[in-house]
Amino acid sequence: MRASDKAYEALRTDIVEWRLRPGAVLGEVEQAERLGVSRTPLREALARLVADGLAVQQRGRGAVVSDVSSEHVDDLFDLRRALEVESARIAARKAEPATFASLRSRFLEAGRCTGPETREAYYLLAGELDSCIDAAVDNPYIEQALRSLRVHLARVRRLAQDDPERLARSALEHAAIAEAIAARNPEVAAAATQLHLHHSLEHIKTHAGPREDTP
Template structure:
């Protein structure tokens, strides 16, 4: 039993490390993840490494090009458009339901934090993304729909990669903070229509900015 548990723990560690490296860009699209080399690098055996790669493949973050070759999945304009199609459907629905079902005080407190974000320094930008994650968690808790939350978790796994494209665009980042503030205020006031519409506008602007970055060749 302990051997199985240890293997699972090693698999979890390998998965978490590779996930963070892919999402952060440390492992770029197209990077080959050789099972033996990655297992040695992360200090795990080949079996948990194989399990970790299988989980990443299920997430859509790596692609098995052959039985022996796994690479980090690409993320091009068509992929991003497809991601935002499902993101729009899920997040607008989530915002509408959360406005109806959620705790207004929770969202009011989040709105207050969004009104005070400081994006001038790296620490402030990191705190801003952590605040977005807390808003997402608040939405999930308010909606209380495991099916919707599960679908959103899959989308958010890929969004971490996409959001990196906004980090070097101060104007877009500032606009995004204002858009999140409006969403949080709509949720706090229980205005379902405004919450859904503000989410729609935010996602439209985010997608256009990302596609522009790709056209300009911004990494």
């Protein structure tokens, strides 16, 4: 892995996981020393973070971790609805039903087991559903847009904290999406996705607060 890629991946993960908070200054000397790279690849990594919208350039401060506000969340979900609802509709027309029938069963099981120890496994399962829908849609432009969007959504998800009751409901919503795709019903798949996104946004806006668990 190139030094600039190493620095980019490390900084992006730290931002998404809230180890680097909004407003944190990404000083070149400090970050290059921390990550064990020289300043040239570090600058390349910072430029990529700015292009991703995870950092902004401020006069006199350099690169700074970008803010997350309710307005940003609304904007992200406007784009998410446009991409994910249509993706579900397309996937229902093109997907292999058995793949999504299996995912439905696994989400139903996940909905019964959402303790702290299974939280990350649940997020991996949700990511698997995303990947299967992406593969069924088979549109590189949509996939690229979603890949960028999902980085920001992961950051927002952690802002809202992890609520076991919400995760259980979300698992059932994902199961409904997978079931509709397996049944090759585009409009039901789109409606199930729309409902899931509505509940997700309402939860985030209700529960988002300062991150007290990170230094």
